[in-house]
Amino acid sequence: MSKKLIVFALIIFCGIIFIRFILPVFNFGGGGSAANLSDANATSSATTTDYNAEVKVIPVRNWNILDPTTTAEGILLESLDNNFPFYRHNAYTMWHLASLTKLITAVVAVENIGLNAKIPVTTTTMAVEGEAGDLEAGEIYNSEDLLKIMLMESSNRAASAFEEYLGDQKFLDLARAKMRQIGMTQTVIYDPSGLDDNNEGTPNDIFLLLKYIIENDPEILTWTRLTTLSVQPLNSSRINLVSNIDPISSRADFLGGKTGTTPLAKENLATILEYRNMRVIAVIMGSGNRFQDLDNLLSWISQAYQF
Numbered sequence: 001m002s003k004k005l006i007v008f009a010l011i012i013f014c015g016i017i018f019i020r021f022i023l024p025v026f027n028f029g030g031g032g033s034a035a036n037l038s039d040a041n042a043t044s045s046a047t048t049t050d051y052n053a054e055v056k057v058i059p060v061r062n063w064n065i066l067d068p069t070t071t072a073e074g075i076l077l078e079s080l081d082n083n084f085p086f087y088r089h090n091a092y093t094m095w096h097l098a099s100l101t102k103l104i105t106a107v108v109a110v111e112n113i114g115l116n117a118k119i120p121v122t123t124t125t126m127a128v129e130g131e132a133g134d135l136e137a138g139e140i141y142n143s144e145d146l147l148k149i150m151l152m153e154s155s156n157r158a159a160s161a162f163e164e165y166l167g168d169q170k171f172l173d174l175a176r177a178k179m180r181q182i183g184m185t186q187t188v189i190y191d192p193s194g195l196d197d198n199n200e201g202t203p204n205d206i207f208l209l210l211k212y213i214i215e216n217d218p219e220i221l222t223w224t225r226l227t228t229l230s231v232q233p234l235n236s237s238r239i240n241l242v243s244n245i246d247p248i249s250s251r252a253d254f255l256g257g258k259t260g261t262t263p264l265a266k267e268n269l270a271t272i273l274e275y276r277n278m279r280v281i282a283v284i285m286g287s288g289n290r291f292q293d294l295d296n297l298l299s300w301i302s303q304a305y306q307f
Helices: 002-025 031-056 098-112 143-152 156-166 168-182 203-216 219-224 290-304
Strands: 074-079 085-089 118-120 140-142 228-231 240-243 254-262 266-275 278-287
Touching: 074 203, 074 290, 085 290, 098 143, 098 156, 098 168, 098 203, 098 219, 098 254, 098 266, 118 143, 118 156, 140 143, 143 156, 143 219, 143 228, 143 240, 156 168, 168 203, 203 219, 203 266, 203 278, 219 254, 266 290, 278 290
Parallel strands: none
Antiparallel strands: 074 085, 074 278, 118 140, 228 240, 254 266, 266 278
């Protein structure tokens, strides 16, 4: 009799185990299984929706549209927000920097001199080629004001004043150390302004520099968006009227950047633009007409990609 009770108890126990744990796995009937299936479908639907939403923000190339035709030696176009590379041409080929060098000088000055230092304009500074900036020997400028003059008017003398303040070799040591930190392994400089055509770099290195600036020293880009400015030396009553020489600084989509030109470098441009709710870095080096090339490239993106 006791054996029958034990067998009966085992059957009841196994039945409970089957109903409680095994049956739901196979979704055999029952309201609980239907609820689980509904929850699973809802989760799957949400995942699909999120995935589709993510895919929509990634441009899709239309390969029926050929690569753009430009006059430039090197080009890089890439989104800062999703690291999407729209176009690269000779992006790792070295080219003369010209006044793109001043972006490196600005970083060195901001991070090693600060914005409130008193920077003198000496006769040595005034011997540097280029009258841009309207500086006069003997004047002393607040470093922030001098940075604005250097970037807005591309003043070679302002750049030289920062180098002289630090010392020639110290400036170069700081600049080269900063470039190594940023990862600008293909950039070499020998002066702070870009007058020396031995200053060379690649579109990719300039891209890395702009990324660094926007993440660490964004005020530099803010200054490049100024169109006009009145600056007064600390030791003079003279008012220095500064105008931005970059034609695209007045564009609504312009978020900051720098241009550079020498006969050997031709026309360079490094800029950040707002394009279709993205921040796009455009680096154009060795161009015959950088602004026309920029407009052509932006027009090409709208045809070559579906957003």
